[in-house]
Amino acid sequence: MHPERCMSCGTCREVCPHGCDPAQCEACGRCARECPTGAREVLGTDWDVSDLLHEVAKDRAYFDASGGGVTVSGGEPTLQAPFAEAFLTRCRDAGIHGALDTCGACGLDVLLRLAGTSQLVLYDVKEIDPERHRRFTGLDNARILANLDGLARWADTRADPPALWVRTPLVPGATATAENVRGIGRFLADHLGARLVRWELCAFNNLCREQYRRLGREWDFAHEPLMRRGDLDRLLAAARGSGVDPDAVRITGAARMDDGEEVHHGTPGTTG
Ligand code: SF4
Ligand code: SF4
Structure with a gap:
């Protein structure tokens, strides 16, 4: 609009x-x-699986050179599970690295079917407190956490399971607290252990402001500035001290220095 x-x-x-x-x-x-x-x-645009595979295969040389591939994201790909499963299967058969990017709020059977056709699962854990999770997203986190545990147990039984990355969006005034980060870290340490390859703390950005505007919707964070570097460093320290492998924790996204300059931490994506 x-x-x-x-x-x-x-x-x-x-x-x-x-x-x-x-x-x-x-x-x-x-x-x-x-x-x-x-x-x-x-x-x-509407796509069928074959045409979409043909389209992404045009970038095969780039994938090969960069170690990258395709990420099935959204929205939420588990809401289009048959298509996502068919597409990821075709990518795998064609030798194209496939990643599933999900919020985990789906049936465990759906999650495992899609994970079984992926080489990497990017899994959102936004907030550890069920009531706060409900307030921020409209849904508590019971199924999301149970599914993450189920995904790790399932991976233990597989000869070649997908790598598992967890992502936590740091939203000022909501998820960006040391208490939340420590709580998520304790859960990951207890339930994923060495299955956790990477835990990304994704610094808040307001790039979706334009999408909200075009949808004609208000967005509470439209004028929220980038987070300060010092605040991100404190959350990074809280995560690294929570019980997970400290080397698995990364900050991604942009921050601002006290003088207003922007600095970038890593590159959000599926490689690295
Ligand atoms: S608002 Fe949606 S349902 Fe209504 S005419 Fe437009 S596209 Fe169709
Ligand atoms: S969006 Fe505005 S201009 Fe377009 S049909 Fe609707 S009321 Fe008319």
Whole structure:
């Protein structure tokens, strides 16, 4: 949505079977086709598995040179599990490294099916306190933590399991507390042990501000600045002292120095 182009003609609400209620949108595209100003648009492209594999295979030389590959992300790929599983299987058969990036809020059977076709699983653990997790995301973390434990136990039985990375987004005023980081670290140490290859503390950024704007939605953190380097260093120390292998912990993303200069920690992604 480009609100600045809207002339409030009302056409989109007339043609939409749901009156343009975002909660009921079926992505039929009718509103965008009828909008006279281009204020509404349909983003994204439908793919079938073969065409998508053909598309990503164009980057094979780059993957080979960099050690990279494909990350099935989202949104949430477990919501499109049959497609994600078929695509990751084709990537694996074609010799393309495949990673699954998930929040873990799905059935364990779905998670294990997708993990079984991946070489790397990137797993979000945002908040260790169930009530705070519910407040921040709308859902408590019981299933997410149980699934992570189940994933580690399943990996113990596999000859060639995917590598397991955990990612914790550090959001100021929410997840970016030493108490939360220490609690997550204790859980990872107790339940994953040496299965944990990497734990990324992902420094807050506001790059999704534009997406919220185009969706016409308010975002509480739209004006939140990058985190200070000193605060990130304190959270890194809390993570490294929580019981996990200290060498597995990384900070990713950008921070700001006290003088306002931005510095970057590592590169978010699937290699390294
Ligand atoms: S059809 Fe386009 S211009 Fe008209 S109200 Fe909807 S978004 Fe605005
Ligand atoms: S794409 Fe547009 S017309 Fe179709 S359901 Fe969604 S809001 Fe309504």
